[in-house]
Amino acid sequence: MTAQILDGKAIAQKVRLEVREGVARFSAAHGRPPGLDVLLVGEDPASVIYTRNKEKASHEVGMRGRLHRLSADTTEEELLGKIAALNTDPSVDGILVQLPLPKQIREARVLDAVDPAKDVDGFHPVNAGLLATGRPALVPCTPKGSMRLLAEAGAHLAGARAVVVGRSNIVGKPMAQLLLAAHATVTLAHSRTRDLGAVCREADILVAAVGRTRLIQGDWIKDGAIVIDVGMNRDDDGKLAGDVDFDAARSRASWITPVPGGVGPMTIATLLENTLHAARARVGDG
Ligand SMILES: Nc1nc(=O)c2c([nH]1)NC[C@@H]1CN(c3ccc(C(=O)N[C@@H](CCC(=O)O)C(=O)O)cc3)C=[N+]21
Numbered sequence: 648m649t650a651q652i653l654d655g656k657a658i659a660q661k662v663r664l665e666v667r668e669g670v671a672r673f674s675a676a677h678g679r680p681p682g683l684d685v686l687l688v689g690e691d692p693a694s695v696i697y698t699r700n701k702e703k704a705s706h707e708v709g710m711r712g713r714l715h716r717l718s719a720d721t722t723e724e725e726l727l728g729k730i731a732a733l734n735t736d737p738s739v740d741g742i743l744v745q746l747p748l749p750k751q752i753r754e755a756r757v758l759d760a761v762d763p764a765k766d767v768d769g770f771h772p773v774n775a776g777l778l779a780t781g782r783p784a785l786v787p788c789t790p791k792g793s794m795r796l797l798a799e800a801g802a803h804l805a806g807a808r809a810v811v812v813g814r815s816n817i818v819g820k821p822m823a824q825l826l827l828a829a830h831a832t833v834t835l836a837h838s839r840t841r842d843l844g845a846v847c848r849e850a851d852i853l854v855a856a857v858g859r860t861r862l863i864q865g866d867w868i869k870d871g872a873i874v875i876d877v878g879m880n881r882d883d884d885g886k887l888a889g890d891v892d893f894d895a896a897r898s899r900a901s902w903i904t905p906v907p908g909g910v911g912p913m914t915i916a917t918l919l920e921n922t923l924h925a926a927r928a929r930v931g932d933g
């Protein structure tokens with residue numbers, strides 16, 4: 648079997664068009680566009696590019712988008728003050744604090760400070776808890792975008808065996824929750840899992856989110872499996888590589904996401920979707 652490519656770039660474009668229509672309707676009905684505010688602390692070059700892309704993407708769908716750049720030596724109190732101001736600003740529907748944060752700032756204190764109703768990353772413990780109890784509100788973008796990719800591939804999730812490799816709060820854990828809610832039988836594996844290859848070979852749906860270049864080998868892929876590669880690793884030569892050995896996996900899977908051009912573009916498109924969702928919910932229209 649040679650897998651079909653699950654084209655995240657094309658599907659993300661489709662999502663953006665859907666969001667653009669929703670934004671136009673929202674703006675006409677409420678006299679203002681949905682607003683997304685992104686906070687970036689420091690000058691990390693990759694983060695600067697990512698946050699600029701988010702700002703640009705918000706404008707392309709007709710939202711009000713703002714990038715707030717704070718110096719690398721910003722204190723925790725200063726950042727919390729900024730978040731408090733955005734929490735009370737009625738023109739702000741979505742707040743995203745770009746991670747990672749500089750070491751003088753405690754991440755948990757910052758994530759806890761964002762109004763859960765504006766938490767378009769879905770990182771606030773209230774949103775994580777709602778997802779875990781089957782009442783999803785704002786759902787983390789990468790897993791939600793990955794679910795959309797599975798839907799576009801026509802995946803049958805009910806009763807399927809899904810293996811998620813990686814247990815982060817941002818990807819692995821919420822991805823496991825979403826697959827479980829879709830009635831898959833979910834295994835949440837990670838870097839310490841014994842005989843990871845044998846666990847992966849059971850997977851009808853395999854989601855790789857560990858952050859180790861080509862950790863997932865071709866012969867770990869069950870014939871006909873759908874493979875979602877969340878990995879974004881920089882190779883020695885500076886090139887982007889996933890967690891899956893793509894060429895080897897491709898000869899066994901039925902569908903597979905490339906890196907780049909797979910999950911990454913879906914993350915940004917889903918952020919826009921979440922911002923529209925938050926805006927609707929805040930005006931009592933969600
Ligand atoms: N609060 C917060 N929320 C995030 O969602 C968040 C974050 N912090 N910190 C950093 C990570 C990383 N992330 C990416 C999103 C899209 C691409 C993306 O679009 N990638 C493209 C191109 C990548 C390239 O060429 O460099 C692709 O995969 O095709 C990458 C990385 C969001 N993150």
Ligand SMILES: [Mg+2]
Nearest residue numbers: 813814837838
């Ligand atoms: Mg791990």
